[in-house]
Amino acid sequence: MSHIHLPDGVLPIWLWALGFVVVILIWMILFRLMKKEELTRRLPLLGMMAAVMVLGASVEIVPIAYHVNLTVISGILLGPSLIFLATFVVNVILALFGHGGITVIGLNTLMFAIEGALGYFLFHLFWRLFRRLSFAVFLATFLALAVSTFSMIGVVSLGTSHYEELIHQEKGKGIVGFEFGKEKEGHQKEGVPEKEVNLNRFMAIIVPLGFIGWVLEGIITALVARYIHRLRPDLLRLNEESR
Amino acid sequence: MIQLSYLDYLAVEGKSFLHRLSPKLKIIGMIFILFAIVTVRNLPGLFFLYVFLLCLYFMAKVPVRIFPLTLYPLIFAFLFIFLSGFQLFFILLIFLKVLCGSTGVVLLLATTPYPSIFSVLGRVLPSSFVMALFLTYRSVFILLNVLEDTQHALYLRGGVQWRHPWRSLTNISNAFGHLIIKGIDASEKMYESMLLRGFKGEIHYRRE
Numbered sequence: 407m408s409h410i411h412l413p414d415g416v417l418p419i420w421l422w423a424l425g426f427v428v429v430i431l432i433w434m435i436l437f438r439l440m441k442k443e444e445l446t447r448r449l450p451l452l453g454m455m456a457a458v459m460v461l462g463a464s465v466e467i468v469p470i471a472y473h474v475n476l477t478v479i480s481g482i483l484l485g486p487s488l489i490f491l492a493t494f495v496v497n498v499i500l501a502l503f504g505h506g507g508i509t510v511i512g513l514n515t516l517m518f519a520i521e522g523a524l525g526y527f528l529f530h531l532f533w534r535l536f537r538r539l540s541f542a543v544f545l546a547t548f549l550a551l552a553v554s555t556f557s558m559i560g561v562v563s564l565g566t567s568h569y570e571e572l573i574h575q576e577k578g579k580g581i582v583g584f585e586f587g588k589e590k591e592g593h594q595k596e597g598v599p600e601k602e603v604n605l606n607r608f609m610a611i612i613v614p615l616g617f618i619g620w621v622l623e624g625i626i627t628a629l630v631a632r633y634i635h636r637l638r639p640d641l642l643r644l645n646e647e648s649r
Numbered sequence: 650m651i652q653l654s655y656l657d658y659l660a661v662e663g664k665s666f667l668h669r670l671s672p673k674l675k676i677i678g679m680i681f682i683l684f685a686i687v688t689v690r691n692l693p694g695l696f697f698l699y700v701f702l703l704c705l706y707f708m709a710k711v712p713v714r715i716f717p718l719t720l721y722p723l724i725f726a727f728l729f730i731f732l733s734g735f736q737l738f739f740i741l742l743i744f745l746k747v748l749c750g751s752t753g754v755v756l757l758l759a760t761t762p763y764p765s766i767f768s769v770l771g772r773v774l775p776s777s778f779v780m781a782l783f784l785t786y787r788s789v790f791i792l793l794n795v796l797e798d799t800q801h802a803l804y805l806r807g808g809v810q811w812r813h814p815w816r817s818l819t820n821i822s823n824a825f826g827h828l829i830i831k832g833i834d835a836s837e838k839m840y841e842s843m844l845l846r847g848f849k850g851e852i853h854y855r856r857e
Binding site: 414415416419433437442443445446447449450451452453454455456457458460461462474476479483491492494495496498499501502503507508509562569572573603604605607608610611612615625626629630631632633634637638641 | 782
């Protein structure tokens, strides 16, 4: 829910291309900052956590089209830099496995990475404040998912004029959607199209469904963290912070 | 996601002309399909593309059992139509774009083994990224086995009963926790065995 389940060709080209550019830039910066040996050593773990996220995404709650992301727990276990790399891989695999949206991989990676990295920082903040694992994880997950859902809505809203164009272009346009600036201006002067795109309606559907998802994922992530803490507390590295 | 192993089996065992075609050509074909999806904005054009992909699907003898996978993204496209004010043209346009994209991708995966796709990607993308993709793909298969065993154990012991939602949710979460711990243990073993086999930060793929 917190990432864009949009098909290819719906978002304007500049928007999804920008998504790719930003992701490539972050990827390059992370590569510069991380030691090669460290990255190589942690690649199997990154692959495994990415696989966990991919499998989590296959558990679909059909009526609300929600699937568990497990990005926050992966973020807590991997850390903010590796979670970015892992989410990129997850989005490529998900796009190849029927979720669609190859062109929005860049934007989806940003949404996922926001969720994972924010979840990591919020969890550590809440843990320091409350010292209650389940509560800290639930709150961190809930807030991280809420932020990423609203950033998704923000990204979708950036393409509003493009959707208007898609809705109104049926009235006598060619097969291929390339338009030159002057022609476009002329078209708009001839008859100003009515505003059909309604972001409020979109939000009215997404936000309540998202809310159910945030709560559900928050509970599941808190329970997963509790289970891990019971069996392998070293993975959460909480003792390092207690000192 | 359980379809993953079946898709892999189809890609390796299939004998159609699409299976025999070079992975590089198929990936270039997929890029052309994506280009068409992004640029074509009229219904007949997209409908023609969809029919063409369906023809390829049946000519490649991909089983009908896999076909629902191509319809899966429609669930998400359905949510998006609320943005448009229920314009029929817009809805059909989006649905056709979704179907063309998903059918193209499923066709590519059902006729091309993953290592061949990674081998082609490895020539244009950074090696560490392709390596991460490959390790994720490998890990999905390892975890699928763990997930299936855990699912069986859960169902046999009545672990998921919707009359007891909280207990079911706890058990499902514990199953995910179990999956993560097993996954992390397996990743450590995987790294050790990679080192033993002479891994020096790069995986070499067989040429086509």
